[in-house]
Amino acid sequence: MTERGLASWSDRQTARERVRAIATTLTQPRSVDWVREEAQVSSWQTAKDELEMLAEFGQVQIVDGDDGNPKYTPNYQQRYFTELTELINDHTREELREEVATVQAQIDDWKTAFDVESRDELEATLTDDGLSSDEIRERNRVLRRWEHTEDNKRLLKHALELYDDARELYPGQGDSANASNPLSQ
Numbered sequence: 001m002t003e004r005g006l007a008s009w010s011d012r013q014t015a016r017e018r019v020r021a022i023a024t025t026l027t028q029p030r031s032v033d034w035v036r037e038e039a040q041v042s043s044w045q046t047a048k049d050e051l052e053m054l055a056e057f058g059q060v061q062i063v064d065g066d067d068g069n070p071k072y073t074p075n076y077q078q079r080y081f082t083e084l085t086e087l088i089n090d091h092t093r094e095e096l097r098e099e100v101a102t103v104q105a106q107i108d109d110w111k112t113a114f115d116v117e118s119r120d121e122l123e124a125t126l127t128d129d130g131l132s133s134d135e136i137r138e139r140n141r142v143l144r145r146w147e148h149t150e151d152n153k154r155l156l157k158h159a160l161e162l163y164d165d166a167r168e169l170y171p172g173q174g175d176s177a178n179a180s181n182p183l184s185q
Contacts, residue, residue, distance in 0.1 A: 015041040019050040023060050029071035080155070087159040088166045096160050103153045110142055119146045 013021065018039035026035075036047035051072050054060045058078050065071040087096065116122045123143055126136055 015039070015043065015046050016050045019047050020054065020059075023051055023054050023072060026060065026072065026074045029063050029065065029073040031065060031069060031071050035072065083155060084159055084162070085166065087155065088163055089170055091159075093160065093163055096156055096163070100153060100156050100160070103149055103156065106149055107146065107153075110146055114139070114142070119143060119150065122146070 019035060019041055022035050022039045032044060032048045032051060035051060036044055039047065041047050051060065052062075055062050055072065058075055060072045061075050062070045063073050091099075110122070111117060114122050114125065116125065122139060125131070126139055131139075
């Protein structure tokens with residue numbers, strides 16, 4: 001988010017808030033300098049201190065970089081559990097079940113459209129001689145979406161499996177609380 005017309009970014013948030021905003025949306029390991037630059041923070045120490053605090057609280061993890069310096073990477077486990085918790089707290093069991101059906105319908109549509117039984121089978125068709133480059137690109141796009149859809153289905157499955165236990169741990173929430181948030185992306 002470096003100086004690309006986002007002056008209000010630095011006006012609305014403190015340096016630490018900007019570091020947090022960048023660090024919690026990382027998709028790959030990044031150095032303190034990279035995060036500092038993206039967050040438009042002048043002090044390296046401020047960025048480092050905030051990243052270390054986020055690591056202490058499990059928001060990010062510290063890994064060894066190729067250059068021997070530490071890098072900060074997403075905590076995918078925590079992200080997964082946060083998403084799981086949000087699904088359980090924000091949706092009814094019926095909504096989660098309906099979303100499983102919606103997700104499966106999308107997978108079924110791809111199976112029919114490409115005359116395959118699985119994502120792996122679709123991937124195996126990428127090298128078919130009769131396909132044009134546009135058809136291969138389309139299949140690659142579908143493969144990425146299919147993988148994401150399967151990940152969502154797995155998350156929904158876990159939400160349903162843990163639904164009752166998690167609701168017991170979240171007092172004041174009934175099965176119909178906040179029951180109108182869309183699940184599909």
